[in-house]
Amino acid sequence: MESEARGAFRLLRGVAVAALGCAGLAACATPMPTRLPPTAQASRPHAGSPAPGSTSGLRGTEKPYQIKGIWYYPKADPGYDERGVGSWYGEQFHNRRTANGEIFDMDVPSAAHKTLPLPSIVEVTNLDNGRKMQLRVNDRGPFVDGRIIDLSKAAAEQLGYGRAGVARVRVRYIGPAGKTPFDQPRMIAAAPPPAEPRSEPRYVPPPKPRVYAGGLPPAQPAYDTPPPPKAADLDFAPSAPPTPLVPAEPAPALSSAYRVQAGSFANRDNAERAMAQLGGAGEASIESIQRAQGVLYRVVVQAGPDEAExxxxxxxxxALGFSDATVLRP
Incomplete structure (x- = not known):
């Protein structure tokens, strides 16, 4: 009896060992999953470009982004030179932040491009009239088929298509821009070239009033430069000599005269250095502008009442190095 029990025990043990062996073989024969984990399936949109949303090795303004279902891949392109349609944008985005965090001012020349690095400097030429100027690219756009660049309202007016809204343009990449709109090394010329001779007389603003000890001013000496405008050319013509006064500040320009803005600076010392470079262009001065971000010092040159002048x-x-110079209308 005892021998039969031992035999049955050996038989059961053999069956159990065999069952375990089969289970192990079944596990080895089970196929591996064919679907990779989500992180392993991500692929780059195209060779050399990171996946959308990736920040590896990229600055903030070089990240790919998507607009209306289309992906754009910003990159530096030293040989960029393209022709197409240019447009402009203004009041709808005035005082709002640009793609690189600056404050958009429609009255200051600037530009928006879909893929050039931010900020960059580009040269934009209006192919309809030949006007061209260099602009700071600090925003993204335009996202309309066929358009290659968006300009601020001021820039479009300078290039002569403010009223038309669009124009045929050529856009050429110049290089990277300074970190801020007021950090432009190209704004100050190291050695300004001599002023070109002019055959026509140059507009000269009225001189400051003077205080004389006697009742009548002394005889005026001869001038090498053209005399100041006559009283009939001014907004008023007094019937008698006014009482002489010593002004606290320089007399403002006539409301009917154009001015040219050479640049705006956050630091007054920089503005004064810029003004010193403008002696060959005309009468220059500094105007203080109070803004939400602080005081700006605008350097302007008097340009007379004629638009062509x-x-x-x-x-x-x-030509003196202020490539962003802008005409300010009366």
Whole structure:
């Protein structure tokens, strides 16, 4: 009896061992999953570009982004030179932040591009009239088929298509821009070239009033430069000599005169250095502008009452190194 029990025990043990062996073989024969984990399935949109949303090795303004279902891949392109349609944007985005965090001012020349690095400097030429200027790219756009660049309202007016809204343009990449709109090393010329001779007389603003000890002013000496405008050219013509006064500040420009803005600076010392470079362009001065971000010091050059003359002054200012020079209308 005892031998039969031992035999049955051996039989049961053998069956159990066999069952365990089969289970192990079944586990080895089970196929591996064919679906990779989600992190392993991510692929790059195209060779050399990171996956959308990736921040590896990229600055903030170089990240790919999506607009209306289309992905854009910002990158530096030193040889960028393209022709197409340019447009402009203004009041709807005025005082709002741009793609690189600056405050958009429609009255200051600037530009938006879909893929060039932010900030960059580009040269934009209006192919319809030949006007061209260099602009700071600090925003993204335009996202309309066929358009290659968006300009601020001021820039579009300078290039002559403010009223039309669009124009045929050429856009050429110049290089990276400074970190801020007021940090432009190209704004100050190291050695300004001599002013070109002009055959026509240059507009000269009225001189400051003087205080004389006697009742009548002394005889005026001869001037090498053209005399100041006559009283009939001013907004008023007094019937008698006014009482002489000593002004606390320089007399403001006539409301009917154009001015050319050479640049705006957060630091007054920089503004004064810029003004010193503008002696060959005309009468320059500094205006303080109070803004939410602080005081800006705007350097302007008087340009006279004629629009064509004003654009001529702007060209002279640009030739002295102020490529963002803008004509300010009366």
């Amino acid at each position: 004003a654009f001529g002054v702007r060209d002279r200012v640009a």
